[in-house]
Amino acid sequence: MEMAVRAINLTKYYDELLAVDHVNFEVKTGEVFGFLGPNGAGKTTTVRMLTGISKPTEGTAEIMGYDIQKQSIQAKELMGIVPDISNVYTDLSAWNNLIFTGRLYDIPKAEREERAKELLELFGLYDRRDDMVDDFSKGMKRRVCIAMALMNKSSILFLDEPTTGLDVQSVLTIRDLIRKLNREDLTIFLTTHNMEEANQMCDRVAIINKGNLIAIDTPEMLKRTIKELQSVEVSFQNGKRDLTKDLAKFSDATHVVKHGDKYRIYTDAPSTILSVVWKYAETKGLKVITVNTLGPSLEDVFVKLTGVKPEAGSKKRKGKVRRRFGF
Amino acid sequence: MGARRLLREMRVAWAIGEKDMRVYYLKPPSLMFGILFPFSIFLSFVIGRNMPINRAIPVLIAQTLFFASSSIGPVTIPLERRIKTFDRFLSAPVSLMTVLLGKTIAGFIYGIGISVIPILLGVAFFQSSITDLAALTAGMILSASAFAAMGIMFASLPGQGPGQVLMPLNFVRIPLLFISGVFIPVKDLPAWGQVLSVFSPLTHTIELVRGGLGEENFFETPVSIAVLFVYLAIFLFAGMYFHKINQRRE
Numbered sequence: 001m002e003m004a005v006r007a008i009n010l011t012k013y014y015d016e017l018l019a020v021d022h023v024n025f026e027v028k029t030g031e032v033f034g035f036l037g038p039n040g041a042g043k044t045t046t047v048r049m050l051t052g053i054s055k056p057t058e059g060t061a062e063i064m065g066y067d068i069q070k071q072s073i074q075a076k077e078l079m080g081i082v083p084d085i086s087n088v089y090t091d092l093s094a095w096n097n098l099i100f101t102g103r104l105y106d107i108p109k110a111e112r113e114e115r116a117k118e119l120l121e122l123f124g125l126y127d128r129r130d131d132m133v134d135d136f137s138k139g140m141k142r143r144v145c146i147a148m149a150l151m152n153k154s155s156i157l158f159l160d161e162p163t164t165g166l167d168v169q170s171v172l173t174i175r176d177l178i179r180k181l182n183r184e185d186l187t188i189f190l191t192t193h194n195m196e197e198a199n200q201m202c203d204r205v206a207i208i209n210k211g212n213l214i215a216i217d218t219p220e221m222l223k224r225t226i227k228e229l230q231s232v233e234v235s236f237q238n239g240k241r242d243l244t245k246d247l248a249k250f251s252d253a254t255h256v257v258k259h260g261d262k263y264r265i266y267t268d269a270p271s272t273i274l275s276v277v278w279k280y281a282e283t284k285g286l287k288v289i290t291v292n293t294l295g296p297s298l299e300d301v302f303v304k305l306t307g308v309k310p311e312a313g314s315k316k317r318k319g320k321v322r323r324r325f326g327f
Numbered sequence: 328m329g330a331r332r333l334l335r336e337m338r339v340a341w342a343i344g345e346k347d348m349r350v351y352y353l354k355p356p357s358l359m360f361g362i363l364f365p366f367s368i369f370l371s372f373v374i375g376r377n378m379p380i381n382r383a384i385p386v387l388i389a390q391t392l393f394f395a396s397s398s399i400g401p402v403t404i405p406l407e408r409r410i411k412t413f414d415r416f417l418s419a420p421v422s423l424m425t426v427l428l429g430k431t432i433a434g435f436i437y438g439i440g441i442s443v444i445p446i447l448l449g450v451a452f453f454q455s456s457i458t459d460l461a462a463l464t465a466g467m468i469l470s471a472s473a474f475a476a477m478g479i480m481f482a483s484l485p486g487q488g489p490g491q492v493l494m495p496l497n498f499v500r501i502p503l504l505f506i507s508g509v510f511i512p513v514k515d516l517p518a519w520g521q522v523l524s525v526f527s528p529l530t531h532t533i534e535l536v537r538g539g540l541g542e543e544n545f546f547e548t549p550v551s552i553a554v555l556f557v558y559l560a561i562f563l564f565a566g567m568y569f570h571k572i573n574q575r576r577e
Contacts, residue, residue: 014576048577053417055574076420087411091350103342104419106335148415 002065004029004156004187005050009059012045012211019045021211022059027204029064029155032178032188034202034219036195038308042211043191044084047160050189051081064155077105080149084160084191086141090134094125094144097133098151105152112151119147122177139170146174156187163197175201195299205298209306222301229296229304232273235262237287246284250276264294336425343416343429344436351403352437360493361398362441365390372510384449385540386509388442389470389533396438396471397500400430400478401492408573417574427479427566434475439467455540462548463539469555470532476562477528483569503529513545521545528558 005027012020020042027033037043048054050061052068052075061068066075089097095116102112120126123143128136133144142162149157159178163171178201182188192198198205199219206216215222236243243263248256252269267273270293281288302308351357369387373380407413416426446463449455457463481496504510506520507529513521524530531551538544544551 048414051418053414053574054577055571057575073420073422076418079418081414081418083411083414085411087414089346089350089412092346096349100342100346101415104339104415104421106338106420 002029003027003062004031004064005033005189006062007046007050007059008061010046010049010056010061011058012042012049012054013057019211020049020056020208023208023211023213025206025213025216027156027187027189029187030182030185031203032182032190032201034198034205035189035191035208036193036198036205036302037208038193038306041208041306043193043208044160046208047081047083047158047189047191051079051158052076077152078155080152080154080157082146082149082157082159082162084164086138086145088133088141088144088148090132090141092133093130094120094133094136094147095129097144097148101148101151107152115151115153116147119150123147124173139166142166142170142174146177150181154186156189157181158189158191160191161193162190163192163194195297195302199298207302207305209308214305215301219298223296223298226296226301226304229266229300230268230270231264231266231294232270232277233259233262233264233290233292233294234277235289236281237289246280247277250280252276262290336421336428339419339421340425340429340432343426344432347399347403347430347433348436351399351406351433354402356402356493357398357437360401360497361395361437362391364398365394368394368504381449381453381455381540382542384445384453384455385533385536385542387445388449388467388536389507389509389529390504391442391445392438392467392470392532392536393474393500393503393529395441396434396474397478397481397496398493399434399437400475400480400482401496403430403433404479404482405492423567423570424563427476427483427563427570430479430482431472431475431563434478435468435471438471438474442467442471449540457539458541459539459548461539462535465548465552466532466535466539466555469552469559470528470535473528473555473559473562474532476559476566480562480566480569483566483573503527506530508533508545514543525554528555531555 003026007023007025010020010023023046035043035046045054049056050063050068052072063075064078066078068075089100092100098116098119099112102115107115117126120129123146125140125143125147133141136144146162162178163174166174175197178188178190190198190202202219204216204218205222207214242258244256244258247253247263247265250265250273252267252272254266254268256266257264265273274291274293277288277291369390372386373383404413450457478496482492484492484495506523507527508516508524509529513524513530513534516524531546531554534544534546534551535548538548
């Protein structure tokens with residue numbers, strides 16, 4: 001399989017500061033690849049090097065087999081870029097922003113006009129095409145920015161924090177669009193610190209911290225690497241008194257945390273704990289209302305590997321429900 | 328580079344220039360440093376002096392060419408670098424030289440457009456006459472190109488905003504007025520001043536403009552043309568070099 005992106009020993013120094021440290025990874029064609037990391041981890045610097053905006057101190061990158069340093073024109077023709085801030089021309093209309101982008105890629109006039117119309121319609125901006133982008137909301141500017149990145153019908157789209165700071169409706173629209181583009185064989189390189197977004201959208205993720213790539217795998221495989229964060233969540237109908245101490249005595253429980261009317265029993269053997277819970281409930285005459293087995297979330301993996309809690313905007317959902325039993 | 332590739336690069340350069348004209352020509356810093364500034368300096372120079380107005384016209388033409396052409400780059404590039412629209416050029420499939428040429432086109436047309444006004448005024452109302460159209464045209468085209476590239480070179484130095492670029496630029500532009508035969512003709516400068524004036528691109532602008540309008544030249548026309556060509560190349564390549572440094576640093 002042809003690789004859409006290959007980072008080869010990518011390294012970047014800012015004076016004495018090592019921002020990206022000999023990073024190597026590959027992105028397969030057609031996949032949605034998540035690039036995660038806390039602020040200042042080196043995500044944006046890596047993307048800037050991959051896209052030819054910034055020169056690496058050492059190493060290089062290939063886009064669809066073209067070296068971004070030596071064959072930059074060919075490599076850049078194949079990529080679209082949505083940076084972390086919407087770098088649109090606010091003094092131009094939405095239409096002229098797209099047309100100018102088309103001219104930067106030397107797309108013939110008729111084709112660029114057709115493409116601009118198609119994209120503005122897709123993003124629900126065609127009726128506002130002649131308005132100055134300065135008058136647009138943040139979400140609308142973001143949509144213009146993404147539309148600009150799609151003007152050249154690229155093979156790979158780099159999206160740097162595409163949904164940060166947007167309202168829920170815009171976030172959902174953009175995520176739907178990314179999925180749709182990916183279904184149309186566009187490779188997506190998604191930089192985000194939103195774990196839920198990465199979990200929902202990415203085929204594989206890489207985690208970078210302090211300039212070093214510390215993990216790369218599918219979200220589910222990454223979650224399986226930290227078994228100790230598996231848990232069983234149980235609630236009892238008659239459980240008026242605090243049962244934390246009782247539950248913590250289960251031999252396979254590592255610790256127990258009470259969340260409202262629910263107890264979360266952390267274990268690396270959830271199935272054993274399940275049967276113990278049933279026996280305990282029978283013995284104590286308690287009625288089990290719900291039992292859920294929870295796996296670690298991608299956020300748990302991220303915290304475990306980086307030691308950093310993701311920022312606001314990464315809406316956390318504690319644990320993925322593997323199985324749910326309602327009574 | 329093949330002919331097809333060259334044509335493509337030229338189309339993209341024009342697109343960049345055209346976009347800059349549309350977006351930046353009417354921005355306050357462009358108007359202030361490109362129009363208000365040269366006209367103010369000119370008025371402070373001529374008012375109260377017994378200089379015939381048709382002799383002052385070449386000075387005004389040279390000053391507007393100098394200031395207007397060199398002001399667009401320092402307005403556009405630092406602003407675009409700050410709001411990251413400059414990244415669009417760096418990630419587009421075009422060479423850095425094409426980007427800088429596009430920026431040069433915007434400065435060039437601004438300079439030509441404004442400096443044509445004193446020519447028309449001079450010819451229409453103050454008995455100026457064009458005696459050497461080739462020298463005048465060459466002087467205007469080469470000067471506007473070289474000064475636009477000079478502005479871009481300064482704008483390519485690491486800086487945060489237009490104000491921070493325009494300050495060092497003015498630090499160079501204003502002293503150049505004194506050694507370029509603008510206020511005092513080159514022939515009246517002391518020997519060391521005459522030597523120094525050879526190295527100022529503005530000297531050769533005013534020389535060509537004066538020659539074009541029938542006044543006496545100190546330097547031969549081909550010398551002035553050659554010097555402006557050399558400066559155009561130096562400014563463009565220096566601008567490119569600074570951008571490459573920026574790409575390594577950023």
